Amino acid sequence: MRVSTAPFLAGLAVVSAAVVLPSLPAATWLGMPALSLVSGVTALVMMAMAALLGSRWRWLEDVFGGLDRVYEVHKWLGVWALVLASVHLVFKAGSPAWDVAAILPLPREATRLVRQLSYVALVLIVLLALNRKIPYGQWRWWHKLSGPLFVLVVLHWLSFRSPIALASPAGLWLALCAGLGLAGAAYKLLLYPFVSGHAEYRLVRVEPGVSSVRLELVPVGRGIHFEAGQFAFLRLLHPGLREPHPFTIASSGGSGQPVQFVVRALGDYTQRLVDEVRPGMRAEVYAPFGRFSRPDGGGHEVWVGGGVGLSPFIAWLQDPSRQDLAKVTVFNFQTPGRGFPGVDGIAADARRRGADWVEVADGPRSTVFEERFAWLVGQVGADKVTVSFCGPSGLLAIVRAAMARHGVPASRLRYEKFEFR
Incomplete structure (x- = not known):
């Protein structure tokens, strides 16, 4: 408790x-x-x-x-x-x-x-x-x-x-x-x-998107062990980008493995990071934090990611210790024209592994989400559905309302707070 x-x-x-x-x-x-x-x-x-x-x-x-x-x-x-x-x-x-x-x-x-x-x-x-x-x-x-x-x-x-x-x-x-x-x-x-627990990393790959960027870093020496779904404070050792900022880890692996982050330009700091980040930069990663992990047990899992809230679910999809993706439905809420960097490859990989990937590109109150969620609950039963959520608070309210309409107990919802400040 x-x-x-x-x-x-x-x-x-x-x-x-x-x-x-x-x-x-x-x-x-x-x-x-x-x-x-x-x-x-x-x-x-x-x-x-x-x-x-x-x-x-x-x-x-x-x-x-x-x-x-x-x-x-x-x-x-x-x-x-x-x-x-x-x-x-x-x-x-x-x-x-x-x-x-x-x-x-x-x-x-x-x-x-x-x-x-x-x-x-x-x-x-x-x-x-x-x-x-x-x-x-x-x-x-x-x-x-x-x-x-x-x-x-x-x-x-x-x-x-x-x-x-x-x-x-x-x-x-x-x-x-x-x-x-x-x-x-x-x-x-x-x-x-x-x-505090931290290690130095080197930026090896930058994948740009629309007002966003996906970063991959490798440890310089000893890395940090983290679990899928946790987050870290990233501090780039570059003028103007030295303030530690929290980002969800969008990868899964041990202390010697690369770590990935997806950053969307939502403020002054993240806008500057998206504009200026380059391969070869060094960074300090303070981690791991968070207790947002996949639920254990039977039933069907519904993952709802809003914007960069998709990040922990990318890590879950890559988690080598959990390959039971046939019982997973992923709802990816993205604003039109501001898609997640590399989302097409992520979706293809998720489907190849057996997960049901659902794109929701027409807003939080999309009929796509409502109809697919209702159909899913009807297929497996309200008491067999577990919902994991990461995204803006407004979208969380809509997900809660959908659960209540279709009889999914509130106790079946697990979520991570999307904003610190």
């Missing part, structure tokens, strides 16, 4: 309230000061967990079911931390009935300045994380400030006069969460480039 976003955030809020309220006189529990204090504590805890999740530690993937899920939780932690910090700022977290003291006393002016700066820091972190109009290169460097800015929030907790003693349950809870958050932020900012 994997931890999902809503239960995790709710759990943090419940635990925070449960450890804070015993530090207050019971008569003040229902007042606005108590709400402000609980909100402030929960906001700090959520910021700490966001910093921890940003570390990309492997064990977090096991807890949440993949790095794509980790980043979804990371995003909502930031959003709700901002909401709760706003409540904390608006309502005074103090009452004459409280016995208060600062854990780390600072001059009054410094305490007030830290309080204000910590809120501004949180606003900056969340707005920078969610603003898609900021060019990727600038966004990445601004986002690196999240860790140092979190230090301000911790300093606000330590210097603010409150009824929470460091040795109390609430103080220990805050110390634990803040410690984990600071450790995660320090690791990501200072140690990640040196100790």
Whole structure:
């Protein structure tokens, strides 16, 4: 069982309230000061967990079911931390009935300045994380400030006069969460480039498409072992292309085998990559990440790829350990005129191996998909169909609706989050 976003955030809020309220006189529990204090504590805890999740530690993937899920939780932690910090700022977290003291006393002016700066820091972190109009290169460097800015929030907790003693349950809870958050932020900012799993590769083949490109890289020395369907952070060692960017691995093989990526020009960075990438370039590949693997067991598999979301299914088709493709139907959703590089060869190879390849080139609400999916469910039975999806969220909603119309249980859907930022 994997931890999902809503239960995790709710759990943090419940635990925070449960450890804070015993530090207050019971008569003040229902007042606005108590709400402000609980909100402030929960906001700090959520910021700490966001910093921890940003570390990309492997064990977090096991807890949440993949790095794509980790980043979804990371995003909502930031959003709700901002909401709760706003409540904390608006309502005074103090009452004459409280016995208060600062854990780390600072001059009054410094305490007030830290309080204000910590809120501004949180606003900056969340707005920078969610603003898609900021060019990727600038966004990445601004986002690196999240860790140092979190230090301000911790300093606000330590210097603010409150009824929470460091040795109390609430103080220990805050110390634990803040410690984990600071450790995660320090690791990501200072140690990640040196100790994380990565290897150097050389680009040997570039296959251009319309506003897209397919890359093949071979390891220079030791490679990285990965499984079909996982993704990597690719960092080309070329001026202007050095920012690590996540791409699904469109190949299957061991540590000594080539690795392939398909990149579509969807933003400033990917447009530049498509325009400038050339054979012979060196790159660093940070991998593997993700838990998007083929389902085991019987029944018929439906694979739905939208745009570059076809990438993991290409790797599945090539996987030498799984050749049972006769029970697979691949729906390839592509925008007319923006076909996947080399898609004709991929489709021919898939059909040769026994998979049923269905081109869907007339939009997400295509009758081709609806009619073929309905026919397939009628042939094999709704409880015998497993749907694996990778693509835009709008297409995912359409696939879910089709499953519901034809009685395919929602539990039979497996999907990978398509966007990180």
